[in-house]
Amino acid sequence: MNVLTPKTRAEIERQRDRYPQARSAVLPSLWAVQHQLGYLSPEGMTEVAELLRLTPSEVEAVASFYSMYFDRPGGRHHVLVCINVSCALRGAEEIVSHLENRLGCPSGGTTEDGAFTWEQTVECLGACGGAPAMQVDHHFQENLTPERVDAILDEVRAASASETHGPSLWHRLAARLGKAGR
């Protein structure tokens, strides 16, 4: 019984055929799985292994190395806050404690309503010119203040539950919020 939809399987096959060697498609395939399931389940990784003709352990070993793959289900939206030097110098701590209060859970936690999983990261996001910064569902949000964070969370929460990750939601939000930074 497949857990991956025909669309996800087709995407993995398309990725596999792009490269001189099928194994190069592991990362893009795992992205496709996470995009469908919200995280990497053992069953999903086994299917990737079958499609790429690898063993499940080979795929799992790769998945566990990279910090952006989730090994468990999380909230509908993911918030990642940078606390490396450039952001810290311009108030990342204030943003972190504001998020913690506002969302009612510590870094790595998920809100009670399942809307958000948030975490702080020491991995520089490459948004130092717009520090302090965070990413919401992989999209940059820069020059943060507690008020701006509130506005972003409200907008994201207000969006319908069916519209989670993906560009369509983002472009609608960006138009309303005004894109920060450069």
Next chain:
Amino acid sequence: MAEHRLLTKDFGTDGLQTLDVYERCGGYEGLRKALRTLTPDEVVSEVKTSGIRGRGGAGFPTGMKWSFLPKDVHPRYLCVNADESEPGCFKDRALIDENPHQLIEGTLIAAYAIHAPIAFIYIRGEYHDQRLLLERCVEEARAAGYIGRGILGSDFSCDIIVHGGAGAYICGEETALIDSLEGLRGQPRLKPPFPAVKGLYGQPTVVNNVETLSNLPHIVLRGGAWFASVGTEKSTGTRLFCCSGHINRPGTYEMALGTPIRELLEEECRGVWRGRSLKAFQPGGGSMQVLLPEHLDLPLDMDVVAKAGSALGAGAMVFMDETTCMVDVSMRLVDFYQHESCGKCAPCREGTYFESDLMHRLEAGVLTPAELSTLTDICDNMNGKCFCPLGDTATWFVMSAYQAFRGEFEEHCGAGGCPVKQRNAELVTA
């Protein structure tokens, strides 16, 4: 003003991310010139004449890197390193956000020069929107005949594959990037053999940085000799400096190499914020040693900054004002390296753990002076003894800060908290 706009000259032009507008700004003329009037060897020779050095951090001469490819071994591959993850660095993101076709054109010129039938753009996972943008631009360029079979009627064929990472700083190291691209854990490989000899899929491979490649259309169009006339003798051309921290106008500024750092700070960044004075700065990103206000008159020159005990690295300038706690900054950087250590070699895997543990207790004010004195020992057992530069550079900032601000480090011992933050709090309430 020593701002010198070459790569950024068209930034801000409406629609520059589309092929039409890029072509109207003179885009793809460099590729056209290369394919119609230069042999691949002549392109290599122009790039050597230009003197351009890699913009990813190490500063190795690009033309020389290409010349290490063994003759008559094919296929060869080009990898574009867009895994920009150095703390403080965001120039490659700007180059992709603002002018993606410039990178694609440079990539094609490099692929032509080294006879690569496929170029891979390895872009960090966090640059999700940038990856989608590049993918769209690659399709646009393919439809226009710049990518694919017989490009512009020549016998040169090349495909470009955009490959997204998934969160790992180490993948910016070229052999780790190659492992990751092969679908493995991104851990560095033993060198030699260098990628030029045995790289992706065991074939000769060149890995070049986004900014390096974005320069190529200009080098081909205006000539290597012209490029070499910009900047200094050994640091030719311009560079994008990512400026962040306690300054009035953070951002990416393109400067002719050789310009004094003070000019970058005072004119482009509009000085230190809130009327405060500068305490320290990092000239090359999280990996590089701390410099002091007395170093502001140094020129933006790779060799001069190296002589002062630091490096221009990936061009990330992080400025810190007088209220900054150097222990706190060191702790955050050490945490970063601990998080990003790939675990392959013991000195880095264990060393960054010890460093991080020690720095956290120091910042909390619960470390003893005897424990603090082990910091030098820990770092000595890492620097130069790790498998790849990640472990070495995990010691550079903290050791330089410990030397330059020893009193501040010692003051934290047994203080029960951060004395610098305490003083700042008094400053604010006074």
